[in-house]
Amino acid sequence: MRQFQNLVSSRPLVMGIINVTPDSFSDGGLFASTESALRHAAQLIEEGADLLDVGGESTRPGGTPVSVQEELHRIIPVVKALSSMNTPVSVDTSKPEVMRAAIEAGAIMINDVNALRAPGALEAIAEGGVAVCLMHMQGDPLSMQANPQYNDVVAEVKDFLRQRLNAAEAAGIPCERLVIDPGFGFGKTLSHNIELLRHLDQFMDMGVPVLVGLSRKSMLGKITGNEVGDRVHASVAAALLARAKGARILRVHDVKATRDALAVYDAVNMV
Template sequence: MGIVNVTPDSFSDGGKFHSTEQAIAHALRLIEHGADMLDIGGESTRPGAQSVCAAEELERIVPVLEGLAHCGLPLSVDTLKPEVMRAAIQAGADMINDVNALQSPGALQAVADSGVGVCLMHMQGEPRTMQHDPMYQNVVTEVKAFLAARIEAAEQAGIARERIVIDPGFGFGKALEHNLALLRQLDAFQSLGVPLLAGLSRKSMLGALTGLDAGERMVPSVVAAVISAMKGAKILRVHDVKETRQALQIVTAVEGAR
């Protein structure tokens, strides 16, 4: 899953692809590099990020969706607002990627009324404050229980299990030790019976481990993606599509030989 941030303030590439033309051109490069799907976001959810209104978010993402309508890949939209979900689906989105796991009033119904897929992510708190001393007794157990409950809520709302993906939410209300525990035990989430998405690309946990700035974290990001894949992740949300795909080709060859 190639990342297309149509925002001025995303933590890694904010502002680089802020215009519609830049975002579409970037998306097409990601396709050339081997992306299987694209994730388009019009509101940054980095730690400390300020929210934007639905109208501004739609002004950013709808033209990009329309410009990529014939690209041949599934298009995901990264949003937590039900009104944005509905408009994005109308504009051609194939999937809603919600950091709030469809907890906003009306979000479950917005997805249930369509035929699109959905990614349910765990986040402790909300983007502006989520990294202010996050606390868990057992992060893996708690995140897994939350995701199981959200899967059940989605199914009860009429969203078929076949449409659901889960994401443990690396970096969303988690300290370094929480992120490492989740990655170490990522295979524990396979028992929930739905595909697992992992998004560690360029995140601060990689900077904490390596001392590298966000723009320098390509190699750690690829390593984290490979670990995630080997522990059962089916979708890898990444900035560096070409390099991640090359690494996965090696892993696939080795695992295939076994």
């Protein structure tokens, strides 16, 4: 299994999204079964995904939590199958029990929208020896879009992420296994999201890679007027903006479109 540190040491990564859920905002449960999820994974790998992010609980605004057992039932067969094929797998979860099971199944990274704030989460990652992405979210998925407010969204998100980095390192998780995510769309208005993207380069001095997830999100719908299924072009544009401002991991639904755009960008901008 390729380790996370080896992946991020080269070019920015494209992380393909696999939602093994019946209520995903982006694909409406198209990949809710193990078989359909694995078919989609094969497609994303063929399109050039560097790693795959597997999620078994929707974190969309208003999303309903699921039990530990249901989340394990959805994702563990997918993680085991992909890991057996030497595919780098991240698991999108906030539950320590799911983290431990995913790591045992072969995941090399945990992507936690709750930034390891659940009791036992820090210990699960410290003992599991995998990478982790710490994301900022104001509130929770059920309430996060109910009038979110900030005095200075960039400073406040950055302060939160610094606190979580410090907590992770104090728990024994080394810096080289840490990633941060400003959490676009998680307790932010359109203006907050635009401000974060505009000033994304200010997060680059925190000493860890920055992951950005903008793909198909409602902010792009508000800007373009397009429904979720027609946001590919806006998603690619947002990914390129994030890349230009220093993002090291781009979490996307449309892998080939993103990889093609990045190839052009890098050909022009890289020596």
